[in-house]
Amino acid sequence: MxxxxxxxxxxxxGKSGGPDKASGSAASARDAVLDAxxxxxxxxxxxTPATVTFAKDCQSGTVEGVDVLLCxxxxxxxxxxxxxxxxxxxxxxxxxxxxxxAALVVLADRRKxxxxxxxxxxxxxxxxx
Amino acid sequence: xxxxxxxxxxxxxxxxVAGLAAPAIAGGGRQVHYxxxxxxxxxxxxxICYIEGPHVHIYDADKIQYRDHRGSNxxxxxxxxxxxxxxxxAYKGHHPIHVNAVVGDDDxxxxxxxxxxxxxxxxxxxxxxxxxxxxxxxxxxGEPPRVYADARPAMMRINAVYQPIQYERPIVxxxxxxxxxxxxxxxxxxxxxxxxxxxxxxxxxxxPRAGVTVEGYIPAPSxxxxxxxxxxxxxxxxxxxxxxxxxxxxxxxxxxxxxHDNGRHRGHR
Numbered sequence: 001m002x003x004x005x006x007x008x009x010x011x012x013x014g015k016s017g018g019p020d021k022a023s024g025s026a027a028s029a030r031d032a033v034l035d036a037x038x039x040x041x042x043x044x045x046x047x048t049p050a051t052v053t054f055a056k057d058c059q060s061g062t063v064e065g066v067d068v069l070l071c072x073x074x075x076x077x078x079x080x081x082x083x084x085x086x087x088x089x090x091x092x093x094x095x096x097x098x099x100x101x102a103a104l105v106v107l108a109d110r111r112k113x114x115x116x117x118x119x120x121x122x123x124x125x126x127x128x129x
Numbered sequence: 130x131x132x133x134x135x136x137x138x139x140x141x142x143x144x145x146v147a148g149l150a151a152p153a154i155a156g157g158g159r160q161v162h163y164x165x166x167x168x169x170x171x172x173x174x175x176x177i178c179y180i181e182g183p184h185v186h187i188y189d190a191d192k193i194q195y196r197d198h199r200g201s202n203x204x205x206x207x208x209x210x211x212x213x214x215x216x217x218x219a220y221k222g223h224h225p226i227h228v229n230a231v232v233g234d235d236d237x238x239x240x241x242x243x244x245x246x247x248x249x250x251x252x253x254x255x256x257x258x259x260x261x262x263x264x265x266x267x268x269x270x271g272e273p274p275r276v277y278a279d280a281r282p283a284m285m286r287i288n289a290v291y292q293p294i295q296y297e298r299p300i301v302x303x304x305x306x307x308x309x310x311x312x313x314x315x316x317x318x319x320x321x322x323x324x325x326x327x328x329x330x331x332x333x334x335x336x337p338r339a340g341v342t343v344e345g346y347i348p349a350p351s352x353x354x355x356x357x358x359x360x361x362x363x364x365x366x367x368x369x370x371x372x373x374x375x376x377x378x379x380x381x382x383x384x385x386x387x388x389h390d391n392g393r394h395r396g397h398r
Binding site (some may be wrong): 091 | 187
């Protein structure tokens with residue numbers, strides 16, 4: 001009886017492990033971007049959940065005064081397909097929307113803290129492919 | 130009378146070119162797509178935008194210094210003229226730009242730079258036979274397609290944009306390699322031409338007062354000096370050794386005096 005209960009518990013853990021792995025993978029794409037920035041001694045703000053129409057799993061914050069939206073997708077192809085839609089989040093500002101693996105990185109200089117675009121360029125180049 | 134007409138024509142040319150080169154704020158704050166490094170209009174603060182990948186601004190690009198690359202504006206001018214302080218590569222004369230190689234995408238797109246004389250870009254050309262390096266500058270020695278020649282008259286206006294800009298261009302003091310596009314007769318620029326036939330003993334060319342200093346002793350067989358009135362460039366076609374061409378911002382004058390009394394003419398009356 002104990003063996004049966006133990007086996008059922010294992011099965012239950014296995015089932016719940018599937019989605020967690022998927023979301024973990026998506027989150028890791030976003031984390032990889034943040035880690036790359038931190039490694040370069042940049043200091044992203046706390047990232048908070050963001051609601052946008054073109055993705056379900058997004059977080060926003062700021063890095064070096066530039067607004068950041070990081071969205072995770074199931075695949076790199078889906079992230080790539082969302083690049084143009086990411087531009088809608090930038091609105092009326094200088095910005096860029098690029099897929100980096102399964103993550104979509106959207107940057108917007110709404111406060112004009114990066115007039116030369118050097119920060120945006122650096123952030124995009126640091127983000128892992 | 131003739132002087133005043135020429136002065137008016139020159140002024141009108143500059144006004145038209147300036148108008149074409151002036152970017153405007155995009156209507157309604159709409160996004161305008163760019164790719165690669167480009168200057169920022171003075172109305173937006175000036176300087177250089179260093180974003181290398183695809184990005185957006187809310188101001189337009191002008192029609193002379195930019196080409197369309199898959200819906201994005203790609204800058205084909207000299208960024209150093211606008212304060213670019215990054216790595217740079219010297220070129221002399223017209224040449225193709227393989228835009229996809231510069232911006233790193235998979236959409237083949239060859240555009241052409243129509244800047245006369247020495248200038249800079251922020252990229253080197255891909256290795257291959259169409260460019261040769263001499264004096265630390267790239268010279269285009271390939272065979273340009275028809276599209277280059279067809280667009281040339283209109284695109285040459287880019288030189289008028291750079292004419293009033295004071296900046297340090299590269300100094301190229303070497304002979305152009307054989308096959309350089311700037312020395313090919315079929316690509317001689319439009320405009321009034323003054324052709325000086327050199328005598329067999331050689332000729333010393335006095336600096337014409339058109340913003341270009343030509344120094345050197347050209348033994349033979351010929352030297353062509355084309356002066357485009359109303360255009361920014363004086364194109365010097367070198368054949369033979371040791372011709373030094375130093376180009377400065379051009380001051381357009383109505384009359385260009387060139388000594389060319391080689392024994393066959395008695396001069397103009």
